[in-house]
Amino acid sequence: MHAHAQSEIHRHPLIAFVARWLLTTNHKEIGTLYLWLSFLLFFIAGGMAMLIRAELFEPGIQLLHPEFYNQMVTLHGLVMVFGAVMPAFVGLANWMIPIMIGAPDMALPRINNFSFWLLPFAFAMLLSSLFMEGGAPNFGWTFYAPLSTTYGPPSTDYFVFGVHLMGISSVLGAINIIVTILNLRAPGMTLMKMPLFVWTWLITAFLLIMAMPVLAAAVTMVLTDRHFGTSFFAAAGGGDPVMFQHIFWFFGHPEVYIMILPGFGIASQIIPTFARKPLFGYRSMVYATAAIAFLSFIVWGHHMFATGMPLAVELFFMYATMAIAIPTGVKVFNWVATMWQGSLTFETPMLFALGFVMMFTIGGFSGLMLALVPADFQYQDTFFVVAHFHYVLYPGAIFGTMAAVYYWLPKWTGHRYDERLGKIHFWLATIGVNLTFFPMHFSGLAGMPRRVVDYSLQFADFNRISSIGAALLGLTQLLFLYIVIKTIRGGEKASDRVWEGARGLEWTIPSPAPHHTFETPPALARVLDAQPTPAEPAGAGAGATLR
Amino acid sequence: MPPVRTIWKAGLRRSHPRAVMLASGLLWVVSDVRAAAAFDMREGVTEISRRVQALHHLSFAVCVVVGIIVFGAMFYSAFAHRRSRRPEPAHFHDNKRLEVLWTLIPTCILIGMAIPATATLIEIEDNSDADLTVLITGSQWKWHYQYVDAGFGYYSNFNIPRGQIDNLQAKSAHYPLEADRPLVLPTNKKVRFLTTSRDVIHSWWVPDFAVKQDAVPGFINEAWTRIDKPGVYRGQCAELCGKDHAYMPVVVDVRPEAQFDRWLSTQKQALALASQEAVAARNKQWSMAELLPRGEDVFVKHCATCHQTTGLGQAGKYPALSGSPIVTGKIEDHLNRVMNGKAGTEMQAWAPQLSDLELAAVITYERNSWANRTGDVIQPLTVYQAR
Numbered sequence: 001m002h003a004h005a006q007s008e009i010h011r012h013p014l015i016a017f018v019a020r021w022l023l024t025t026n027h028k029e030i031g032t033l034y035l036w037l038s039f040l041l042f043f044i045a046g047g048m049a050m051l052i053r054a055e056l057f058e059p060g061i062q063l064l065h066p067e068f069y070n071q072m073v074t075l076h077g078l079v080m081v082f083g084a085v086m087p088a089f090v091g092l093a094n095w096m097i098p099i100m101i102g103a104p105d106m107a108l109p110r111i112n113n114f115s116f117w118l119l120p121f122a123f124a125m126l127l128s129s130l131f132m133e134g135g136a137p138n139f140g141w142t143f144y145a146p147l148s149t150t151y152g153p154p155s156t157d158y159f160v161f162g163v164h165l166m167g168i169s170s171v172l173g174a175i176n177i178i179v180t181i182l183n184l185r186a187p188g189m190t191l192m193k194m195p196l197f198v199w200t201w202l203i204t205a206f207l208l209i210m211a212m213p214v215l216a217a218a219v220t221m222v223l224t225d226r227h228f229g230t231s232f233f234a235a236a237g238g239g240d241p242v243m244f245q246h247i248f249w250f251f252g253h254p255e256v257y258i259m260i261l262p263g264f265g266i267a268s269q270i271i272p273t274f275a276r277k278p279l280f281g282y283r284s285m286v287y288a289t290a291a292i293a294f295l296s297f298i299v300w301g302h303h304m305f306a307t308g309m310p311l312a313v314e315l316f317f318m319y320a321t322m323a324i325a326i327p328t329g330v331k332v333f334n335w336v337a338t339m340w341q342g343s344l345t346f347e348t349p350m351l352f353a354l355g356f357v358m359m360f361t362i363g364g365f366s367g368l369m370l371a372l373v374p375a376d377f378q379y380q381d382t383f384f385v386v387a388h389f390h391y392v393l394y395p396g397a398i399f400g401t402m403a404a405v406y407y408w409l410p411k412w413t414g415h416r417y418d419e420r421l422g423k424i425h426f427w428l429a430t431i432g433v434n435l436t437f438f439p440m441h442f443s444g445l446a447g448m449p450r451r452v453v454d455y456s457l458q459f460a461d462f463n464r465i466s467s468i469g470a471a472l473l474g475l476t477q478l479l480f481l482y483i484v485i486k487t488i489r490g491g492e493k494a495s496d497r498v499w500e501g502a503r504g505l506e507w508t509i510p511s512p513a514p515h516h517t518f519e520t521p522p523a524l525a526r527v528l529d530a531q532p533t534p535a536e537p538a539g540a541g542a543g544a545t546l547r
Numbered sequence: 548m549p550p551v552r553t554i555w556k557a558g559l560r561r562s563h564p565r566a567v568m569l570a571s572g573l574l575w576v577v578s579d580v581r582a583a584a585a586f587d588m589r590e591g592v593t594e595i596s597r598r599v600q601a602l603h604h605l606s607f608a609v610c611v612v613v614g615i616i617v618f619g620a621m622f623y624s625a626f627a628h629r630r631s632r633r634p635e636p637a638h639f640h641d642n643k644r645l646e647v648l649w650t651l652i653p654t655c656i657l658i659g660m661a662i663p664a665t666a667t668l669i670e671i672e673d674n675s676d677a678d679l680t681v682l683i684t685g686s687q688w689k690w691h692y693q694y695v696d697a698g699f700g701y702y703s704n705f706n707i708p709r710g711q712i713d714n715l716q717a718k719s720a721h722y723p724l725e726a727d728r729p730l731v732l733p734t735n736k737k738v739r740f741l742t743t744s745r746d747v748i749h750s751w752w753v754p755d756f757a758v759k760q761d762a763v764p765g766f767i768n769e770a771w772t773r774i775d776k777p778g779v780y781r782g783q784c785a786e787l788c789g790k791d792h793a794y795m796p797v798v799v800d801v802r803p804e805a806q807f808d809r810w811l812s813t814q815k816q817a818l819a820l821a822s823q824e825a826v827a828a829r830n831k832q833w834s835m836a837e838l839l840p841r842g843e844d845v846f847v848k849h850c851a852t853c854h855q856t857t858g859l860g861q862a863g864k865y866p867a868l869s870g871s872p873i874v875t876g877k878i879e880d881h882l883n884r885v886m887n888g889k890a891g892t893e894m895q896a897w898a899p900q901l902s903d904l905e906l907a908a909v910i911t912y913e914r915n916s917w918a919n920r921t922g923d924v925i926q927p928l929t930v931y932q933a934r
Binding site: 058059060061062065066067070073132133134135138139140144146147150151153234235236240241242275276277278279280281282284306307308310311314315318319322323325326329330332333336337338339340341342343344345346354357358361362365366368369372373374375377378380381382442443445446447449450451452453454455456457458459462 | 585586587588589595598599602603606607610613614617618620621624625628629630633634635636637638639640641642645646649650653654657660661664665667668669671672711712713714718720721722723724746747748750752754757758759760761763764765766768769782783784785786787788789790791792793794861862863864891892893
């Protein structure tokens, strides 16, 4: 992807190629590996989604046997969450965080290599279950006991080990990011001067360290319940299947924010650039992110309102969940205020970032509705929930990633991408997302449960629209792949700054970024000058008002 | 395109702005008139379901208003503050008063939503003073309803011919939510539901009652309803419970009180009659010709979803019965497997679900179908003695 001076000239080119990527400890190369793996898994899991939507095109069973359908539902969720969204964000973190804070590399480069190379094996193991006797895991990505314990297919054990590997990879990656941010910042780069993307990733990394071990505990208990005679989740042995859900969602809800906080950071980088105006409310953005992260640990019960919780517990989780709307609202208002009275242009990264803000907010709205327990009894486990979390994940996490790719691709490759194609990609993806997921609100409200292979005739029309949308959305991403490859191979030369309104250290280095950057820390003046909010005497910003 | 026009008119007639918007936006794929009518949470037939719908409408309205303000500001800014109109950006990046304001206002709105939600929830969670209690037991993939006070109960099985699922015949109006025996309930009585499960977690849901309660193996959950209007109400299992999760309908037949009482007493008579018939079946010597068609019926209804009508099962998941060592081996092993199931698999215990005659018939059928030629005829008496 970028020029790399190979010293070992005697090796066979193929061996040299493999050795370079297998043994690399360079944060940019590892970032590239993460991004490509995520891209590949995005297409695999997306293909599964298109199979699911093809089956749901009409009532009745057309293409997929119910058993296989459940496997597709399970793997689509697992691969998208752990294979597409999370590695994409880790890839972006790898590439950008050291550059954005003026560090020469990640603090723990060998661990960085290890945490990446765990992933291909983890997903090979998980996906190989498709070819095993009894088929792949079929209990949904939430693997509720006892469907996954007593009733799980033999391949469940491969799933357990796959998840363990992914968890180890995530925790190592998170430790690396925290250590890098806390120790390798250039002089003058105080915490409250860090770019928002770095801030949101710092908080995300703490979430990962706290949440992933809980998931590891859950899969381990599933394994011992299956093979070693324990009864954590079986009432007959004194356990409780609902305890599984408590443990899973104690991981699962922070996980939701792990998949969106870096997106918040990306939007907070991009919107000021194209508004040519500093981010509004930098401090409140940081505090709001921290508040969301804290709340994410005390709202897990809102996934479980129908499991028979006592009234007091339901009320607690309802109020705590509703409270998330406050810091999230602050973020959205801040983005709008950043746009306000700016000098706006709408290049592809900006389009994706604005699409992110708008459609993520729609997902936030349905999230607020889902928090209301009495109404949740009707929404729970319907397509309304499917619509909700796809609105926060697709136009949220995935549009966020795409915005970031368009934003930084010229820095990575040294070439400008094709702006016209980028815009076509955005509009097709936006139409596809809404065509696919908006009708799901309606089919869910009308009473269609999720994870069904077949449904009532009354839901036929909305499902047909969703399926057409899904086909469009899936095919559109081939255009994205084409644009990325085209940009790597050539195109208009990108300047160092790339975007005239861009601020931050990453725009002070050449495009494409050289193999090593900031081997000596950047000068203080350069750091201060490059910061998101211009350096000024403390407190001076507080007096500024809207004009 | 007549159906399209019908929807358009239907939307106008109801003068429902969203229906009009929807119909106009989606003209090109919409084909079924009834479908366009169902896109909102239903009002239902209980006081709770109406309050839940009102809460849904309240929160939806709040979201729409906030959305209009926020997205309006975004679109306005995108239009009015674009570079061609505003080459020089402003430079402000802070405003304490504004930030406090947009923290406090949402807080007040949220409190305004939490109050009715809390009141409704307190009502929903009051399970006391029920007039009638039904124990609902989920299992893969059927419901069992036990009238606790009356002391009787029955299974409610999925009841759609295979051909409709495979698109070989026209689908019935309520596809796939048809059950062979609905749950029968009276109007205007507080009915308490106790839910539990025999295998995995299921969730018993009837949208018209706004009741959704998980059925957790080894635990009993509570919910209740009081239904205003007689009628047939449909729902289905809402928690992924395995292969046939989509085919686990809930059908509730709600009757006026007097009719319900009559139904209850006929059920008790039918129960007595059934036990007489069981005794008669036990005392009779059945021939293979009598048992085979009965056995096939039972097999198609209960067994074929996994073992397939071909008896070949599904590789790696559901064992073939054709040529199976159990089915062609000792009769008592075969009886044991069918009656008691296999722990930890989807093969459930059929002894509590089927009569002696049904069990005898299906086992006879399995031993003399496909590649199996044992010639064994199993008598209901044998089954009775094995219980």
